[in-house]
Amino acid sequence: MSSTAMVSIDAYSGKATCERLLWVHRWTDKLLSFRTTRPAGYRFTAGQFARLGLEIDGEVVSRAYSITSAEGDDYLEYYAIIVPEGKFTSRLNQLQPGDAVWVEKLSYGFMTADRFVDGEQVWMLATGTGLGPYISILQQPEVWQRFTDLVVVHGVRQREELAYAETFSHLQQHAREQGWPARLHLLRCVTRQADLPAEPGWLGGRITTLLKDGRLEQACGLTLSPEHSRVMACGNPEMVTEVRELLRERGMTPLRRTGGGQFVTEDYW
Ligand SMILES: Cc1cc2nc3c(=O)[nH]c(=O)nc-3n(C[C@H](O)[C@H](O)[C@H](O)COP(=O)(O)OP(=O)(O)OC[C@H]3O[C@@H](n4cnc5c(N)ncnc54)[C@H](O)[C@@H]3O)c2cc1C
Ligand SMILES: NC(=O)c1ccc[n+]([C@@H]2O[C@H](COP(=O)([O-])OP(=O)(O)OC[C@H]3O[C@@H](n4cnc5c(N)ncnc54)[C@H](OP(=O)(O)O)[C@@H]3O)[C@@H](O)[C@H]2O)c1
Known part of the structure; x- marks a missing residue:
């Protein structure tokens, strides 16, 4: 677009x-x-x-x-x-x-969590500034009440580009205080830097590679499936295209206005 x-x-x-x-x-x-x-x-x-x-x-x-x-x-x-x-x-x-x-005056776009009428997990995949819409989505109480697992996957070149870290901590704490059921899993995927913390949630490599070889699922202990998972992907259009293909291989289809489907995507250029 x-x-x-x-x-x-x-x-x-x-x-x-x-x-x-x-x-x-x-x-x-x-x-x-x-x-x-x-x-x-x-x-x-x-x-x-x-x-x-x-x-x-x-x-x-x-x-x-x-x-x-x-x-x-x-x-x-x-x-x-x-x-x-x-x-x-x-x-x-x-x-x-x-x-x-x-x-x-008007707002635009269809990548909203309220379109997921079923499923238990929401996977939010982003490269670079594609993280933006998820920051807004995660500030809505409904998403924490409605789903069991919220998985944010942020792919960047260098770790200094991992913005909004404090916001995620605050959101996690706020959700705990409110007793909201969802767990937030934050997976940081860095592609051009080797010295990453040896801690859970830090991964080296592209989102697509990590999705393909199962490391994303391993890192959060969840399985991506048409039954349980709903997926958003936003940012670099080549990443988005590859993610769509990988999800299709897993039996998932784009969300349809008439009902059905498991994923929704947004290209930034
Ligand atoms: C639906 C939608 C939502 C968007 N939301 C955001 C957003 O929240 N934040 C944001 O920074 N941009 C966002 N963009 C991109 C933004 O609209 C512009 O393309 C961007 O600001 C560049 O404009 P420009 O005139 O400076 O550069 P242009 O001369 O238009 O240069 C475009 C080139 O810059 C690169 N580029 C553009 N946007 C990005 C980006 N976000 N990350 C990495 N490379 C990029 C691409 O190589 C592209 O071909 C969005 C685009 C779309 C279609
Ligand atoms: N100043 C400079 O010297 C310079 C040089 C180049 C680009 N730029 C500009 O910097 C901006 C890049 O922004 P950005 O780093 O936020 O965006 P980006 O290039 O889309 O990279 C963000 C993350 O997405 C990954 N990625 C790229 N293509 C992918 C694909 N097909 N599948 C899966 N993951 C993919 C990248 O991995 P990889 O690291 O493996 O690509 C990186 O981890 C652009 O505007 C560009 O014009 C600047």
């Missing part, structure tokens, strides 16, 4: 509102989270994405961004990579709190 668009400010202002950048957190020199004000009346379901616009040379350049904040937060948060020479992200990288960010 293409996320590219460039339109005049006049044309864009009909479908978007001019919001303000509230906060920026830099994880690394090219990874950041940022928050904007939330447009009045803005509605979304955890897992969906917003379309944001930045004014560049008198026009608006818009891109899709998954929302990482909870459905009830009064701001919208996103997790972004600065792409070398990227039109949108080069500008994003220069923004300061108070600067204008256009937010389209």
Whole structure:
């Protein structure tokens, strides 16, 4: 799916509102989270994405961004990579709190946990910033109450790119305090660094390799099956394509609007 668009400010202002950048957190020199004000009346379901616009040379350049904040937060948060020479992200990288960010009035996307009407485990596979939608999903109490196991698999090149570690700890603690039944399994898959902690949850290699050879399942002590598992995959489109093939080999099919199916995916480019 293409996320590219460039339109005049006049044309864009009909479908978007001019919001303000509230906060920026830099994880690394090219990874950041940022928050904007939330447009009045803005509605979304955890897992969906917003379309944001930045004014560049008198026009608006818009891109899709998954929302990482909870459905009830009064701001919208996103997790972004600065792409070398990227039109949108080069500008994003220069923004300061108070600067204008256009937010389209509608939210988009079908990668939401409420579409899983059966199954006990939710597997959330992400490369890079594909983690974003799961941060939002995991802030919704329903997902902790409805499922027994929530498996987050985050694939990155270097371990410094494993963002939101504290958020996961807080969520785990909060779930325990609330007595919610689901267990959170966090699997970190690092591909370009050898000295990983010799602790549970740390894996060397691509998500697809680890899925194929059974190490992902081994690492969390669960079996992926059409009966029990529901899967989301988000991020690098080649990863997403390979995951779809691997899941099909296991007898799983894409979620259908008319019912049935076990997985849903989102390509970021
Ligand atoms: C549904 C959807 C949701 C998205 N959500 C997010 C999000 O939450 N966070 C985010 O950072 N991006 C997200 N993207 C990608 C985002 O919309 C832009 O593509 C990205 O910001 C680059 O824009 P650009 O103009 O700077 O670069 P462009 O000139 O558009 O460069 C595009 C190239 O940059 C690379 N690239 C683009 N996005 C990424 C990425 N996320 N990770 C690694 N490489 C990338 C690819 O090689 C791609 O061909 C999403 C895309 C889609 C379609
Ligand atoms: N500054 C630079 O020098 C430089 C150089 C290259 C790219 N970039 C930019 O950096 C960004 C890359 O962002 P990123 O690291 O978040 O995303 P990414 O390239 O998609 O990598 C994230 C993780 O996904 C894995 N992956 C890639 N293809 C896969 C596949 N087909 N199946 C399974 N896993 C796969 C990667 O493994 P692997 O490590 O095995 O690929 C890595 O662990 C892009 O915007 C790119 O343009 C910058």
